[in-house]
Amino acid sequence: MNVRALAAKAIFDVLERGLSLSVALPDQQQKLQNSKDKGLLAEICYGVMRQLPQLDKCVSDCLTKPFKGKQRILHQLLIVGCYQLYFTRIPARAAVSETAEACRQLKFNGLVKVVNGVLRNIERQKAPLSEAAETLTYNTPAWLIKRLQQAYPQHWQQVIEQSHQRPPMWLRNNQLQQTRQQYLQALSDLDIEASAGLSDDAILLASPKDVTALPNFAEGAASVQDGAAQWAATLLAPQADEVILDACAAPGGKTCHLLELAPQINLTAVDFDAKRLERVQQNLDRLNLKAQVIHGDAANIDSWWQGGKFDKILLDAPCSATGVIRRHPDIKWLRKNNDIEELAVLQQQIVDHCWTWLKPGGTLLYATCSILPQENRDQISQFLARTPDAKLVTIAQQQNPQDIGWQILPGQNNMDGFYYARLVKDQ
Numbered sequence: 001m002n003v004r005a006l007a008a009k010a011i012f013d014v015l016e017r018g019l020s021l022s023v024a025l026p027d028q029q030q031k032l033q034n035s036k037d038k039g040l041l042a043e044i045c046y047g048v049m050r051q052l053p054q055l056d057k058c059v060s061d062c063l064t065k066p067f068k069g070k071q072r073i074l075h076q077l078l079i080v081g082c083y084q085l086y087f088t089r090i091p092a093r094a095a096v097s098e099t100a101e102a103c104r105q106l107k108f109n110g111l112v113k114v115v116n117g118v119l120r121n122i123e124r125q126k127a128p129l130s131e132a133a134e135t136l137t138y139n140t141p142a143w144l145i146k147r148l149q150q151a152y153p154q155h156w157q158q159v160i161e162q163s164h165q166r167p168p169m170w171l172r173n174n175q176l177q178q179t180r181q182q183y184l185q186a187l188s189d190l191d192i193e194a195s196a197g198l199s200d201d202a203i204l205l206a207s208p209k210d211v212t213a214l215p216n217f218a219e220g221a222a223s224v225q226d227g228a229a230q231w232a233a234t235l236l237a238p239q240a241d242e243v244i245l246d247a248c249a250a251p252g253g254k255t256c257h258l259l260e261l262a263p264q265i266n267l268t269a270v271d272f273d274a275k276r277l278e279r280v281q282q283n284l285d286r287l288n289l290k291a292q293v294i295h296g297d298a299a300n301i302d303s304w305w306q307g308g309k310f311d312k313i314l315l316d317a318p319c320s321a322t323g324v325i326r327r328h329p330d331i332k333w334l335r336k337n338n339d340i341e342e343l344a345v346l347q348q349q350i351v352d353h354c355w356t357w358l359k360p361g362g363t364l365l366y367a368t369c370s371i372l373p374q375e376n377r378d379q380i381s382q383f384l385a386r387t388p389d390a391k392l393v394t395i396a397q398q399q400n401p402q403d404i405g406w407q408i409l410p411g412q413n414n415m416d417g418f419y420y421a422r423l424v425k426d427q
C-alpha cells in the first residue's frame, strides 16, 4: 500500500477511533520497507495533526456531500492530499496522482475520480487556508485556547505558538558510561552538532538524528529524553540504599535516569498499563540497569506491595500532556475539555494514596507534562491545604520562589512544557 493510503489509515485511527498517533503511526509504518517512506509517512501524519482544522475546512468546503460510514477514510485521504499541496515540496502532480492511487488501494475504485477532482480543484485555486474562527487561527480547539487564556493571560498566544514548533531532539548522557563532555566529544567526532543543556546529563542536538547514528546508542551510552523530563531524577536526588518508588513509570525514561544517578538504590517501577510496562523492562535491559518492575495501581499500593514505606516517591502523574503538544500534536484532537477535571480527580487520588506510603522525612516529587494549573499549581495547593504533614520545598530553578512548584512552558530553554513540585513529609 502506498504512503498516502497508510497516512489516511493512521489519521483515521486517531480521529475516528481515538488512538494516539504514537500507536497508530507505527502500526502503519511497519507495512513499509523503506526508511525514507517511513519518514514521509511520519512527516505527513504529524504535519496533518499540526494543521488539522485548516485542512479539514479546506476539504469540507470542496465536497458537495460529506463522506459517511466506510467512505469516511476518504475524507482523511483528501486531508493528506491537501496537506501535501499546501505544506510540502512534493510536486503537485505527484501529490494528486499518488493520493488518487491511494484511493484505489483503499478499494474505492469508483471514487478515484472524485478524489482526483477535489484535489485538482484545491490545487488550481490554492486559496489561502481559511482563518475565520479562533480554532482555525490558532490550530487549537476552542476549549484549550480558553483554558490557556485563563492560565496565561499575558502570553497564551506565545504558549500556543511554541506548541506548534517542531521540537528539538534531546539526549540524556549515561553518566555510568562516560561524562557528558566525553559524549559531546564523541558526537562531535561524528560531525553531529550538539550542546550541553542546563541539567547535568542533558544534551541538545542541533538537528534530530536517527538513534542508530549516535555513538554507542545500542550499548546504552545515551537515551532520548526531553530536557524538561531530565530534571525529575535530579530533583529527586536518589542516594545509595534508599527505597524508592517510581509510581507511574512507563515507558521508564525517569526510572532509568534514577538508576544512572544512583545504581545502588532499591527501585520499584510500577505502572497500570501492562503493555507500556514492557518498555520499562526493555529500557532497563538496554542500559543494563535493575529495578523491580510491577504491574499495579499507584492508587492502591497495598494490593501489590508487601514491603515498608518508601524514602522517596516519584509521581509522574497521568495528565493532559498539554506541555508536549509540539511532540504529539494529536493530543490537541484526542483530549476533550472534560478530561481535565477527570484527570485532576485521578491525580488527587494517586498523590493522596502515595503520600500514605512515604516515610516521615521522605520526599515525593510530583511531576506532569501539563501546562494547565488544574493539574499542577492548583492540584498541589489543594494537596497542601488538606495534608498538614506536607511541606513544599522550593526548586532553585523556579522563576519566582513564591510559586507553587516549577512550571516550565513549552520552548523555554528549548524544553517541553513540564511541572514539578517537591513535597517533603514532616519527621
Ligand SMILES: C[S@@+](CC[C@H](N)C(=O)[O-])C[C@H]1O[C@@H](n2cnc3c(N)ncnc32)[C@H](O)[C@@H]1O
Binding pocket: 229, 247, 248, 249, 250, 251, 252, 253, 254, 255, 270, 271, 272, 273, 276, 296, 297, 298, 299, 316, 317, 318, 319, 350, 369
Ligand atoms: C506521564 S506517563 C509516565 C512517564 C514515565 N514516568 C517516564 O518517564 O517514562 C504516566 C503513566 O502513568 C500510568 N498510570 C496511569 N494511571 C495509573 C495508576 N493508577 N497507577 C499506576 N500507573 C498509572 C500510565 O499508564 C502512564 O504510563
